[in-house]
Structure formats: structure tokens, C-alpha cells
Amino acid sequence: MMVKHLSLKTVFFAAIAVTSLTGLLMVAFCASDPTVRKENDEHEFRIAALEKKIENLQSGAKHEFVEVRKLNYKDRKRILVTGGAGFVGSHLVDRLMVDGHEVIVVDNYFTGRKKNVGHWIGHENFELIHHDIVNPLFIEVDQVYHLASPASPPHYMYNPVKTIKTNTVGTINMLGLAKRTRATLLLASTSEVYGDPEVHPQAETYWGHVNPIGPRACYDEGKRVAETLCYSYAKQENVAVRVARIFNTYGTRMHMNDGRVVSNFILQALQNEPMTIYGDGQQTRSFQYVSDLVDGLILLMNSNYSQPVNLGNPEEHTIREFAEMIRDVVGGKNSIVNKKAVMDDPKRRKPDISLANKVLGWKPRVSLADGLRKTVAYFKKELELRTGDPVKAFDLSQVL
Ligand SMILES: NC(=O)c1ccc[n+]([C@@H]2O[C@H](COP(=O)([O-])OP(=O)(O)OC[C@H]3O[C@@H](n4cnc5c(N)ncnc54)[C@H](O)[C@@H]3O)[C@@H](O)[C@H]2O)c1
Numbered sequence: 001m002m003v004k005h006l007s008l009k010t011v012f013f014a015a016i017a018v019t020s021l022t023g024l025l026m027v028a029f030c031a032s033d034p035t036v037r038k039e040n041d042e043h044e045f046r047i048a049a050l051e052k053k054i055e056n057l058q059s060g061a062k063h064e065f066v067e068v069r070k071l072n073y074k075d076r077k078r079i080l081v082t083g084g085a086g087f088v089g090s091h092l093v094d095r096l097m098v099d100g101h102e103v104i105v106v107d108n109y110f111t112g113r114k115k116n117v118g119h120w121i122g123h124e125n126f127e128l129i130h131h132d133i134v135n136p137l138f139i140e141v142d143q144v145y146h147l148a149s150p151a152s153p154p155h156y157m158y159n160p161v162k163t164i165k166t167n168t169v170g171t172i173n174m175l176g177l178a179k180r181t182r183a184t185l186l187l188a189s190t191s192e193v194y195g196d197p198e199v200h201p202q203a204e205t206y207w208g209h210v211n212p213i214g215p216r217a218c219y220d221e222g223k224r225v226a227e228t229l230c231y232s233y234a235k236q237e238n239v240a241v242r243v244a245r246i247f248n249t250y251g252t253r254m255h256m257n258d259g260r261v262v263s264n265f266i267l268q269a270l271q272n273e274p275m276t277i278y279g280d281g282q283q284t285r286s287f288q289y290v291s292d293l294v295d296g297l298i299l300l301m302n303s304n305y306s307q308p309v310n311l312g313n314p315e316e317h318t319i320r321e322f323a324e325m326i327r328d329v330v331g332g333k334n335s336i337v338n339k340k341a342v343m344d345d346p347k348r349r350k351p352d353i354s355l356a357n358k359v360l361g362w363k364p365r366v367s368l369a370d371g372l373r374k375t376v377a378y379f380k381k382e383l384e385l386r387t388g389d390p391v392k393a394f395d396l397s398q399v400l
């Protein structure tokens with residue numbers, strides 16, 4: 001019995017000795033391996049940075065924010081921006097925050113990103129909610145800017161059923177919220193409700209020419225139903241609505257893979273690739289800079305005009321002219337190549353903005369040259385920050 005006891009003890013201590021020795025050898029080996037040493041250094045560096053952050057938080061040091069106006073409680077509104085982490089939404093949020101309002105952003109990050117509003121996180125007037133508007137939302141607000149919806153063809157065609165749900169079920173949810181809270185709701189509608197227009201330029205009185213079963217229908221018809229919903233809630237439930245028919249908009253914080261002509265041309269021009277035109281390049285477009293759009297949206301929301309209003313820049317150019325202008329701003333020598341025209345591509349697009357001018361006193365102020373310079377600078381910086389795969393212009397012929 002004693003012999004058995006002793007031998008068990010011996011085996012136990014021997015096992016501990018062997019394990020410790022192996023551990024020591026492993027540590028010594030790892031410490032001498034340069035890859036492991038580099039990883040350890042990186043971890044230590046990150047932990048030190050985190051500790052510094054915690055120290056700052058504990059010391060009560062304040063994050064630096066852009067200065068915002070101090071409004072009294074009567075003028076300060078609680079404003080919901082759906083899709084506020086997207087391109088247009090984030091610029092609108094900046095303006096509303098600087099004006100001194102309380103802003104709540106709701107976004108599912110399908111095409112938006114936290115980074116677009118990251119500079120407001122932690123501000124006492126700002127709240128960010130990760131939420132899909134296809135599900136109901138119960139919060140208290142005075143105004144709703146309803147922007148949540150994918151906006152560019154590759155994005156809205158990625159999941160056409162979801163695009164329709166967002167614009168129909170999502171819009172019903174937001175109108176329900178506006179009804180319950182007696183808030184005013186502004187819908188970000190689109191010039192796509194005019195489809196491939198037979199009248200030129202397009203005024204709000206034009207009913208449109210849309211293919212209801214084409215590849216763009218999920219978006220075009222989705223927005224048409226969203227407008228119908230707004231006026232049904234206005235008539236039946238007394239909800240105050242505003243409808244902005246937004247024409248092509250560009251600017252900083254645009255999605256790099258937006259897939260539309262401005263981002264495609266800029267990416268190609270900056271990366272010394274041939275610039276691709278779908279069709280003969282004689283189709284026309286007009287582009288407004290994002291800050292002009294934000295001015296128009298805020299004026300419309302705070303007006304008492306409830307019928308649809310076009311917001312866009314009437315300066316019309318052929319797609320070929322756009323390609324050449326962007327190439328000039330970038331200073332490249334890219335060739336311009338023509339590819340097969342894409343399906344249901346509108347031939348002419350130009351807003352009639354006389355109504356916006358009359359009821360809101362609005363017209364765009366940023367010239368195309370200035371807007372393009374700012375946008376090209378933004379894309380250049382974004383490309384420099386990316387170290388992974390190159391960002392390719394989107395090939396529209398793959399989806400249309
Ligand atoms: N940019 C334009 O040229 C243009 C033209 C006409 C109309 N619009 C309209 O303006 C609005 C904003 O467009 P944008 O260019 O900023 O597009 P964007 O894709 O950058 O922004 C849309 C935002 O909505 C969010 N979103 C999408 N589906 C959602 C859902 N189900 N729930 C919650 N969030 C959701 C996205 O994550 C994104 O942040 C859209 O409604 C669009 O239809 C834009």
C-alpha cells in the first residue's frame with residue numbers, strides 16, 4: 001500500500017516537472033521567434049492604447065465635437081433620420097446637429113456606415129440606433145426625414161424583394177410612427193418615379209413612364225408606392241407629409257461602389273483605367289452637389305408645402321461631357337470607351353425646379369467644377385486609405 005502511495009506521489013511530481021519544463025521551453029522558443037515577437041508587440045501596443053482611452057474616460061476628458069447651436073426647448077426638435085448613416089443622410093445629420101437639434105439616426109448599415117456619423121457618437125444631442133425599418137419602431141419624435149432605402153442600381157438590385165419591403169413596409173412603419181407622435185414626415189423620393197421620361201424637363205405634374213416589371217422596378221415602383229402611402233396617410237390619418245423628388249446627387253461620403261456614373265468615372269480616372277460609357281454617351285444627366293440637396297430638404301420639411309417637389313440641378317450634360325470633365329479634374333489621360341447600352345437607361349434627365357424656387361426660394365448654389373473637385377479629393381483619400389484589393393468601377397452591364 002505504502003509503495004503504491006509513494007509511486008503515485010512520484011509520478012505526480014514528475015508530471016508537474018515535465019509540464020513546467022515544456023512551458024518554459026515554449027516561452028523561450030516563442031520569444032525568439034520574430035513573428036510571435038511582432039504579434040506580442042502589436043498586442044502590447046493596442047492594450048496600451050486601450051488603457052490610455054480608459055484613463056481618458058475615467059478622468060472625464062471630453063471628446064472634441066464641432067460646436068452646435070444652443071436652442072431653447074421650444075425651437076429644439078427631436079428629429080429622426082432613417083438611413084442617416086448613408087451618403088445623403090449623414091450630411092443632413094451634420095446640418096441638423098450644428099443647428100442645435102436632437103438627432104436620432106436609425107440605420108441597418110446595408111449601404112451606410114457608422115464612420116459617416118462617427119464624429120457625433122457620444123454627443124449629448126445624438127443617438128444612433130441599429131435597426132431595420134421593416135420592423136416597427138417606437139420612439140418619440142417631432143420630425144422624420146425618411147431616407148432609408150438603397151439608392152444605386154447595384155445596391156437596390158442586390159435584393160429586389162428587400163428593396164420593395166423597405167420602401168413599402170418600412171414606409172408604413174415610419175408613417176405609423178409619424179401618425180402616433182404627430183410628427184411631420186419627409187419622404188426622400190426620387191426622379192426615378194418619372195422612369196424613362198417622355199417630357200423634358202420633368203415637372204412634378206408629369207406622371208412618369210416606368211416599366212413595372214423591369215430590373216429597376218423594385219426601386220422605381222417602390223418609391224411610387226411610398227409616395228402613394230404618404231398621401232393616403234395624409235388624407236386618411238391627417239399625417240403631415242413632405243415629398244422630395246431627388247435627382248442625381250454626388251459628393252463626399254458617396255459609396256465607393258455606388259456603381260453610378262460619377263463614382264465609376266472618378267474611380268477609373270484616378271486609377272488610370274479606361275472610362276466606360278454605356279451606350280453612345282449622348283444620354284444626358286444633371287447632378288447636384290449634396291450640400292444643395294440638404295438645404296432643399298430642410299427648407300421643404302419646414303415649409304407648409306405638402307405636394308411633391310423636385311430637388312436637383314438643372315445643368316444638363318451628356319454622359320460623354322461628364323467623363324471628359326472628370327478626367328480634366330483628375331488630370332488624367334484616360335481613354336473613353338463605349339459599351340453596350342444598359343436596359344431601361346433613361347435617355348434624358350433634367351429637373352424642372354421652378355416649383356422649388358417658387359415655394360421654397362431654393363436653387364442649387366454649388367458649381368459642378370467645385371463639387372467635382374471636392375468629390376475627387378474625397379475618393380483620392382479613400383483610395384489611399386485602402387491597402388487591400390483595388391476598388392473597381394462597377395460593371396453595370398452585369399446587372400442591367
Ligand atoms: N443619392 C442620390 O442620387 C439619390 C437620388 C434620388 C433619391 N435618393 C434617395 O435618398 C435616400 C438616401 O440615398 P443615399 O444616396 O444617401 O443612399 P445610401 O445608400 O448612402 O443611404 C441609404 C441608407 O439607408 C440605409 N438603409 C437601407 N435599407 C434600410 C432598412 N431597411 N432599414 C434601415 N436602414 C436602411 C442604408 O444602410 C444607408 O445608410 C434614399 O432614399 C434614396 O432613394 C438618393
